[in-house]
Amino acid sequence: MTRIVLFENIHPSAKEVFNAAGFDDVVTHVSALPHDELREAVRGAHVLGIRSRTQLDADIIAQAQDLQLVGCFCIGTNQVDLDAAMMRGVPVFNAPFSNTRSVAELVLGEAILLLRRIPEKNDRVHQGFWDKTADGAFEARGKTLGIIGYGNIGSQVGTLAETAGMRVIFHDVEAKLPLGNARATTSLEKLLGQSDVVTLHVPGGKATENIMNEAAIRAMKKGAILINASRGTVVDIEALHAALKSGHLSGAALDVFPSEPKSRNEPLQSPLIGMRNVILTPHIGGSTQESQENIGREVAEKLSRFLQTGTSKGAVNFPEISYQEPAGEARILHVHRNLPGAIGTLSNLMAEQGLNIVSQQLQTRGQIGYAISDVEGKVDDKIMSLLREHPITVRCDRV
Template identity: 30%
Template sequence: MKVLVSDNISEAGIDILKDNEIDVTFDTELSYEELLEEIGKYDGIILRSMTPLNEEVLSQADNLKVIARAGSGYDNIDVDAASKQGIVVLNTPGQNTISAAEQTMALMLGLSRNVPQANDALHKGVWDRNKYMGVELNGKTLGIIGLGRVGGNVATRAKAFNMEVIANDPYIPTERGKKLGVELVSFKEILQRSDYITIHTPLTDETYHILGKKEFAQMQDGVRILNVARGKNVDTHALAEAIKEGKVVGAALDVHEEEPLDVEHPLLGLEDKVIVSPHLGGTTVEAMDNVAIDAAKQAISVLEGGLPRTPLNVPTLQPEAMEQIKPHVMLAEKLGSFYAQWGEGRIKELKITYNGDIAKQEVSPVTTALLKGLLNPILDVAVNLVNASLIAEERGINVTESKSSSIDKYSNLITLEVVTEEGTNKLAGTVFNESDLRIVNINDYHVDAVPEGKLLVSTHTDKPGILGNFGTILGEDGVNIANMQLGRHDIGGMAVMVMSIDSEITDQTKEKLLNINGISEVKEVNL
């Protein structure tokens, strides 16, 4: 077996490959043209972020069986193209958790005690103890946005400095917060109560510029900001303005909106208030060893006919069987995504019930797809058959499956019950004519909604004028209604409406809808 190592990784990983009698080529200087020419010779490739494995390159990879990313991000790999060619793609998430947490603490301490600035001054011959007077961490409030692996480790370390630690993560149950000694609070409370705010979330539509001009305005004066997660989680131009205005007294950033960081960026003119480093969160000897060893071991497993521990695209069934359940896989992912955008409360348990024809099939890929739709908005790793249960377990979510051949109204039905600390929510969907997907139940209200495109989901009192007012506001604001489904139990009681619209609504439009007398809730869902 031949493996190409095309980016710099630790010798520890290369040694494992050689110890397993793998023929290793280490070449980090390949040009794009050379990569196109050489890739077909190899059974596997181990890389980091510099090697581009796009569709063109992979089209030449006739013998490639595995792509192992030594690290977590995989923007440089065309996973879909690899899947079409039957190439297993894997990554090594979690191997640099401690390094990223320690980098956060290093920056927090440096920011508090002005260490980089004082060091720079002293190297220039300036001795000034008063200018670089710092503050203690002891007794300060640390607000953590994202209490996953890294956020949890930061919390533990901050507690050792006698900090009060609060956190916001809607996908983490209260029990995990209690185990860490962390108070789980709203995002608004994080902004208003924290002396320090640190971000530990993946980059998603929800977390892009999660800290911007509006958020800085809500913070208390003298707050300090840290980011060792994803550069675009912070609007850094707004951060620079908040520092100039005195709202934010300091910031420490290991990641940046564009990397390398533009030398003209306004933050670089604020060296007395800002610490920057060139994305070193996972760059330690130990972390580099860990990701290299993990990538090598998983690559060997695949080459020997086994499964990787953290795959990004492993097929789960024979093609014929997968084709048979494909519509249900699509439906399940949409049910999960629908809930992620519509549901509220910290998830404790997921109950998935399969009724009718689908209950006769192997449903593990269907459950996986549902978890993917539900959890992917908060993860930077792919959810799949191998890791879905582990990821849910890490977040304290109990997942149960049940099957029944009994049929009520539908020949097949997937029902999702989500148990949260506030109660239980239910969604159900079915597949008509092998490919027509429908959501047919929302909290026991019968609907017949196509899970596609932009949806508005409202809960309201069933009384005259509600729907008319709803439509009038949307019309006045230039939003076209494509379809509408209404579910109710009793005349004059509560009702649920699912409305398909042709364009997104603004915050102002949503506020108008919520001000309609009788409207309890309006949620936007994009599928």
Template identity: 35%
Template sequence: MVRILVTDGMEQTAVESLRQAGFEVVEQHYAPEELGEALKNFDIVVVRSATKIRREHIDKALETGRLKLIIRGGVGVDNIDVAYAMENGIQVLNTPNASSASVAELTIAHMLAVARFLHLSNVTMRQGKWDKKNYNGIEINGKTLGLVGFGRIAREVAKRAKALGMKVIYTDIRGKLDDAGEYEYREFEDLLRESDFVSLHCPYSCEYGPVIGKKQLEMMKDGAYLVNLARGGVVDEDALLEALESGKLAGACIDVFEEEPTHNEKLVNHPKVSVSPHIGASTVEAQQRIGAEIVDIIMNYQF
């Protein structure tokens, strides 16, 4: 019987579908020091963002040679040593289509929250304060949104931003894209200078480090907003705090952090920052779609 380890939870309908199809599904989270030993006894492992599968875990799994497939329930695979797994005959797949709408909606929600001080007034009103005069926000209608990366999620953000009256521009490592439709391409630095809101939709690379650091923040408009629902590490958190403290940026929207759970209390508690604990894909609908994609991958995998 094919054994599947689910380490970070999975939508229960999907779990039951796999069990009914004859797979053994074990739902269990392992500490990093225990994970490698556990992987020796499974054919497939399904993870989200909490579990990190590194070289040492893969080496342990190779002792039995049983593990054949790692599935990331979600988009980013930076929590998996993909190259090393593939080199050793272990396939790595993700579910890139499932969470785009949910992440896009949260992106817009964060932008509206920070533009209208909802992130702050939700706290201060519960403290008994009526700080109406301190919450003179801005409309996002008529503002320019710059998207760094123009993949699935960014395109969903673009559609929603356009409906709210924003001008949407994009940059992408692939250059100007033939299928970008009405959205205008900019070189990265030009996008930073032109945008009122800069939203990141690109992966993190250990090789290249942060996409947004002190230099890039200095290029941005005075009073602009930075939005990161992509990956922790894409933004230099110390540089971001400096830009917020100096008044260079009017605000920031952050769902992902360099370390998770984050211990960056200065960033989390900053009055100009709207924060959430990496919940971009945390909707009922997204989890159902992720579960369905995982089931489809496993059912069609050639064992």
């Protein structure tokens, strides 16, 4: 029986999908676990479902001897050692689209709040002051929103911002088709110099580390606003703090941080704490009931499809093979070392055991290849053992 272990209070919609697909052995944990406890929790698991706090490093992946699949019920996959998983023949799936609207709404809401100086005015009223003034407060209408990273979320932010009357410009390292009246800028510097509000929607990694450094922040318009709901490493926090203190920037909103607390009881450490013109949120850009339900369904459906048919479309670390209707009597999923003659070796092994291949799909990625073979003939434990024990095999399963 396939055992599925879910961590971090993943939405019940995921379990509903698994159960509907016939997978009833679903174990849930309400939070991430410390490393030693996690090692024990993954024993015997065929599928692991995590969010952003659970760290699946090479050691944990090696410990999970029965592991076939990992589902990241979020956008990011930095918490998983993707190469270690790939070399074990374990595809990793995520949810790149399901929380797009939630993040986009948060960004637009923060832009409007900061343009109107609401965080500061809210704080003053709570302290007993009635600062009824229009000084430094502006409408969103007519202001320029600069989007750095025009992907799924960035483009959605632009679409929403236009409905509020904002002018939208964007910069991306790849050519992107503009939506609505948005237009691309020829350089990051031009975007920074033209934007009243700058919002970041880029992936993590070395290429984007501290792209908003001291020089970039200095290139922003005086009085502009910076919003980051992408990755904590893309903004130099000390440089941002200095720009806010000097008045070069009028406000900022951050949902992600270079170093984030591991639990709700651990406080955030940041020089931005206490600044009235800064909105700090605990990485909740995608944390709405709607998005979590959608994420639960999206990722669970991908995992279920792989378990049922072997389709790996959407995997972030694995050769992608789209769904194809099964043919023959059995389907064999074979992950192998990407070496010359690998697929011929696989076909010969099957032929020697009296299996006739009626349909076969193959894709490679880096050091591994992945073949889905529909065969006629009896696929018993002996044949599966022969396939699994061959030196070229990384992983072999049947569905």
